[in-house]
Amino acid sequence: MNEPMDANDLIAEAAMELLREHGPQTAADWGxxxxDAGHGTADDMAEFVEYVEDPLLGYLSEERYAALDTLFEHRVLTHRLTEAEIKSGVLDANPDLMMLRVFLDRDDDEIHGISVVHRGIDDDLLADRGIEDPEFPHDEGFLLDTDxxxxxxxGDLIGLFVADRxxxxxxxxxxxxxxxxxxxxxxxVLADIGADTLDAIVWQLMLDEPSLFRQPTAPLGEMLEAAGYVRDGDYVAVDGFDFEAYHLANRARMLEVRENLHPEEAASVIAFVDVVMAAKAEAVEDVSDWARKQIKEDPQTFAGIAEPPAAAAALELLSELDDHDSVLHSVATALAEKGSxxxxxxxxxxxxxxxxRLGKILVAEASYETAHDLDPDWTPAIFDLALxxxxxxxxxxxxxxxxxxxxGESEVLHEVLQRYAPAEHPELGRNDKCWCGSGRKFKVCHLGKSEVTFDDRANxxxxxxxxxxRTPEYFDAVFxxxxxxxxxxxxxxxxxxxxxxxxxxxxxxxxAGIFAAFVERRGELLPTDERELADQWLSIPRSVYKVASTxxxxxxxxxxxxxxxxxxxxxxxxxxxxxxxxxxxxxxxPAGSTMRTFGGIEPLAAEDKRELIQLxxxxxxxxxxxxxxxxRGLAGAPFR
Structure with a gap:
């Protein structure tokens, strides 16, 4: 059963219908x-349409939006079959049919026996169809009924024809x-920009040439090759185009906007990231030596990464790579040696x-201390040392x-620390015996340390x-x-x-394993009794209980x-x-002398007990x- 649409969904649906009726529009004209149709002010609606999400919404040149189903209506794209496609019933959508996936990205899981499959996601399904080649389909495929x-x-040509969406x-x-x-x-289309995504190119061509694809033509990939154009991933340009420089410029512009970086900073971030990626891709044996040579050639290329936002942006980009930490350490160390x-x-x-991230927290702390010594005001190092x-x-x-x-006073960490701040003892000198009765000097026992009980320290x-x-490395899982x-x-x-x-x-x-990672990577910093408690917690599962008394x-x-x-x-x-x-x-x-449920207590219906235990x-x-x-079933309840 479809859920009722809220007000924004209704406006978004009305917006798409207006786009179908009136053709491509700028945000201002669309608003x-x-x-005019009674959905708020023009300014509010112009802002609203910029956030409309619909698989059938396309973005054209001159900052115009278009309803793709209107553009594609009564058009046909063709594809030349291979033996593997015939045998498996899977069409390799790239590039001939790729832009038609928008008609399959809607709520319908399957339309007339066609659905989208993705290499790397649907590998089990593809294996069931007898596909052993990891490069087929190259990226996305269209799954048909087996026969x-x-x-x-x-060598036969098939076509996909669009009618009524x-x-x-x-x-x-x-x-x-x-x-x-x-x-x-x-x-x-490409005269001014040099390269663009194949999707955007086809959309623009259909708008400029209303007769295009009204009758079956040769497959799109064959036409591109015959006309002297080449592809790089999703992008198309004339043969000989410098895709590397183009992508670099695009990435730099994206960073400038997304991270609010200056052009110099964005360029330095890209240069640094590229050194790390190249070292990893080429499996360089001595990364440190190789990176030092790369950086020594032109140290100024990397100068813009000096500012905290730029360094953070580099770390975020590299976080998208797998197993990059060792290479990052070598390249960063080389930059520290050979950079400005x-x-x-x-x-x-x-x-x-x-x-x-490599599990060497004391080495990491030493690096933060060095950064802090070199620049006592370099905020990221100060904050990590505080953590x-x-x-x-x-x-x-x-x-x-x-x-x-x-x-710093507005940081969550500051609020937490205030709860456990040590009490003042002006009556005691640093060398006096500690107030707690341990017999040790105050300076080595409780000076500057929290006096809360172990029960409170468990919290x-x-x-x-x-x-x-909450660190960037793990917050997505929490969110x-x-x-x-x-x-x-x-x-x-x-x-x-x-x-x-x-x-x-x-x-x-x-x-999700974050606490295990915390213990593994921070355990040697924790006070001994807290480390022992943390190890205990790792072995305690969630369970189902009946309230005996209160x-x-x-x-x-x-x-x-x-x-x-x-x-x-x-x-x-x-x-x-x-x-x-x-x-x-x-x-x-366990929390000292008490037992606690830090993650809350969730009431459970009797009929759900068996299923929950199985989970x-x-x-x-x-x-x-x-x-x-x-x-589930908590709609309308107060949050807890």
Whole structure:
């Protein structure tokens, strides 16, 4: 059953209908059409249409939007069959048919026996069709019924015809010549920009040449080759075009806009990233020596990476690569040696981030310290040192470091540290015996250290892991689970609250493996008792419990339904809101002298008990499945 559309969905649907009726429009003109139709002001609607998402919406030259189904209506694209396609019933969509995938990216999973399959995602399905070649299909394919092409032969032409927003497969009885004037028309489209995506080119050609593809032509790939054009991924240009320079310029412009970088900074980011990628792609044996030579040739090429936003942008781009950390460390170290003095703090910081991801946190800390020594105001190094000081429970140093950052008092870390800040003891000198009775000097025992109990520090340990999960490396996993959780609540604040704590965060930490990574990479910084506690937590699963009794405002006693074990949990919400006999799901963790449910307690319907236990016990259960299962049916409820 389709869910009812909200107001924005209705406006977006009206916007698409107006685009179909009036043809391609700029955002301003499109907004005016919506306003004239009674959907708000022209300015508001012009801004609104820039965020409309629809697979059938295309972006043309001169900043115009077009309804693609209108452009493609009653047009046909052709493709020459291969033996592999006939045998498997899978068409390699690239490049001949690729732009027609927009008709299959809608809510319909399949239209008239055609669906999209992706190499790398649907490999099992492709294997079921007898496809062993990892390069077929090259990227995307169109999956047909198994015997659809049984009567065809290799070299035959088939076509996909568009009518009423749907695709129909048809056979083409004769080999046709390329469309007249195709090459010249393509040259006109590319005259000013040099290269563009094949999708955008075809859209523009159909708009400029209303007769194009009304009758079957030779396949698009063959026409491009015959006209002297070449492809690089999704892009098309005349033979001999410098795609590398073109992509570099595009990436630089993207960084300038997305990261608000100056052109010099963006160019330096791209240059640095390219050195890392080249070293990795070419499997360079001595990366450090090779990188030093690359950087020494023109150190100024990398000078723009000196600013914190540029260094952060480089790290973010490289995060998209797999197994790049060792290469990044070597290249960053080379930059620290051979780069300009101005770039050295950034280089040491990048080397530190790589060391951290390689599991060498003390080496990373030394790199941050070096960056800080070279430039005491280099903010990223200061902040990372504050985080590591906090992991050590050195609140005084962490707060002092944050105090050196503009706006440091507004950081979440600052708020956390304030809860555990040490009490002042003006009556004690550094060499006096400590107030706690340990017999040690105050300066080596509690000077500058938090005086909270171990019970409270257990909560701090959980918060340290939460802060670790908020780093760019892991936050996407937290955010995705928070989205699943928030979708069940009728609240504008639900997503923000879900990111801050509760089930989604707990699932990210323990079920998605972030807490294990935290212990592995930060364990040697933690106080000994916290490290031991963290190791305990790693072995404790989520379980299903029945509420045995409550002490309102204090405790709730839970009985594990899988083994009957009783546990008294300090949980104010549960002690007040749960009745004896209620089924709940929770992860119960030791916290000093108490037991806690830092990730919250989730009430459970009796009929869901068996299925939830199966989910918990199955090694194939994804964190998102668990969050969705425990969150379903909460629409309209207050967030918790």
């Amino acid at each position: 005016t059409l919506l306003a 659809t092409l049984a009567e065809c032969s290799a 749907e695709l129909t497969l048809c056979t083409i009885p004769e080999v046709l010549d390329p469309a007249p004037g195709f090459g010249e028309s393509l040259g006109t 003095r101005r770039v050295k703090p950034a280089a040491h910081w990048l080397a530190g981030k790589a060391s951290d 590591l000081a906090a992991d050590r429970s050195d609140v005084t140093r962490a707060l002092a470091l944050l105090g050196r950052i503009e706006g 701090w340990l959980y918060v340290k892991a939460q802060l670790f999960s 995705d689970l928070a989205l699943i959780r928030a979708e069940q609540f009728n609240s504008e604040e639900a997503l923000t609250l879900a990111v801050e704590g509760g089930l989604a965060v707990d699932a990210a930490l323990f079920d 002490e309102p405002g204090q405790l709730v006693t839970l009985s594990d339904v899988r083994n009957g074990h009783l546990v008294k949990v300090t949980d104010e919400w549960g002690s007040v809101n749960l009745e004896p006999g209620t089924l709940v799901c929770a992860r119960v963790l 918990i016990e199955s090694v194939d259960t994804e964190p998102g499945q668990l969050v969705e299962f425990l969150s």
